[in-house]
Amino acid sequence: SFFEVILERLASGDFNDYFSRNNLDVELVDKLSITLNSINQVLEEAEKMQYKSTYVKKWLDDLKDAIYEADQISDEIATDAQLNKLKAESDSVTSTTFESRIKELIGMLELLVKQKEILGLKGGARCASNEGGISWKSLKKLPTTLPEDKANLHGRDVEKEEIIKFLLSDNDGSNRVPVLSIVGLGGMGKTTLAEVVYNDYRIKEHFERIAWVYVSEYFDVVRLTNEIISRLDHSLADGEDLNQLQQELHQRITGKKYLLVLDDVRNGKDECWEQLLLPFNHGSFGSKIIVTTRDKEVASVMKSAQILHLKQLEESDCWSLFVRHAFYGKNVSEYPNLESIGRKIVDKCGGSPLAVRTLGDLLRMKFSADEW
Ligand SMILES: Nc1ncnc2c1ncn2[C@@H]1O[C@H](COP(=O)(O)OP(=O)(O)O)[C@@H](O)[C@H]1O
Ligand SMILES: [Mg+2]
Structure with missing residues (x-):
């Protein structure tokens, strides 16, 4: 070559x-x-x-x-x-x-x-994945985009309670673990909402084991299984044999009430999920899975028991989010001319918390009407 x-x-x-x-x-x-x-x-x-x-x-x-x-x-x-x-x-x-x-x-x-x-390209002859031959191990180091301050959720109260209600509900007795999918555009606040739920005291009390796994675009059953084991059990799993890993995972979760969050799922291939969720489908004991995804298709492939379509953040919540970021530590009422411009800017964000936040951060340091 x-x-x-x-x-x-x-x-x-x-x-x-x-x-x-x-x-x-x-x-x-x-x-x-x-x-x-x-x-x-x-x-x-x-x-x-x-x-x-x-x-x-x-x-x-x-x-x-x-x-x-x-x-x-x-x-x-x-x-x-x-x-x-x-x-x-x-x-x-x-x-x-x-x-x-x-x-x-x-x-x-x-x-x-x-x-x-x-x-995560590693080199060498190791083959951690059963498809493709790449070990994505180092991806573990990639942080999940967690909200910086969980206490500051703006709006989403109804959605939050809806998810919590689902999580605390009894399972219908089938072997499948019920999945709730949060579906919405990128930046709409799916991860943030799931995080707030994940950290809610009721959830911590209810489940024996909880695990958060960032899935992203790199779908690799072996990587994900290792990661799920590590997170659920606070131990380090680093196996290469999928069968063995799945048995191990199965053993560890049998009879336990666990919550698994799969954040940012992109892959909508049926057989991939069948394979990944195999160890989970033997008696669910009140366990639940939450999936966040941009893709409606994913929600149906996961055979979600419930789908939550995350819509635009309400106007008043957008505004309060914007104020927090743009006027951090300052008093909005001291800047009446900026407030009217600010409201117009927020209007243009189309209810996307990410857009609102980003613009708020951008404008924080600038306090003249010209710059806005
Ligand atoms: N309800 C909310 N209140 C405050 N900030 C939010 C809210 N929803 C989203 N954000 C902020 O918007 C950004 C994008 O949210 P995120 O949850 O990552 O979106 P998604 O997972 O849908 O792509 C994050 O920086 C987050 O802090
Ligand atoms: Mg996300």
Whole structure:
């Protein structure tokens, strides 16, 4: 592949010769091959993964640009080296541009290496997933977007009580654990609402075990099962064999009343969920599952017992949320002209708490009508 050709060239020593002959920083060549090498290790995985994850696809596209530039530079250096042999002295202008281009390239690659970690591309022969062969372990480190201050929920009282009522209700005796899906556009406040419920004292009292798992786009049954076990049991699960993990999970939850929150579910594939929820469908003992998702389809695939369509936040709640963020620590009544502009801004947010909050934060530091 492209990659190997470049790595070979770098390893051949021609680069090093060229660099030292032209009084350039030889360390750059080493650095370049090290970064390239660490990316090369996950390349195959990334290629398999790109069809499932748009993030990985984007990463690969950026990587291709970087590789293209690396190839370009190595061609130009090879040509210049040839010419150098003919010329009495080398052209220092071309060689210093190589130096700065390589520096820039290394910067680009280092960024990609960092992203590789965030994406969870791990390298090596390990195969934690039964589909695709990538371990998404490091994704555990990605924080779930939790609201900063849970006490400050604006509105949503009716919805909150509706969910709590569902959670405290008896199960109908079937083996399936009842699922409640919170469905709504991104930024509508699904995660926030679920968090507030999750932290409610009635819920803490009612369930023996509670677990919050951030699902996101990376659906991997093994990763999710490990994570569910870890969270439910406050222990670290790190298995690779799905069967074994599922048995373990089953053992740990049998006879227990638990609440599982699956936050931000994107994947609506029937068979994926059947597989993941397998250990949960043997006697539910009052246990419940909450799912948050943007996708109505997901709610039906999960065979939700109840679906809560999260609509726009009410106007008065939007306003109070906006005030809290925009006027933090200040008194709104002291800024009558800003209030009327502020109300118009909030109107434009279409009831999305995320939009309201973001604009509020943005405007917080600005206290003249012009800036608003
Ligand atoms: N009812 C609410 N009161 C106060 N802030 C809220 C409310 N709902 C959402 N937010 C804020 O809006 C942002 C987006 O909410 P989030 O729950 O992450 O949306 P979703 O999960 O639907 O994408 C968060 O920063 C959160 O703090
Ligand atoms: Mg969310």
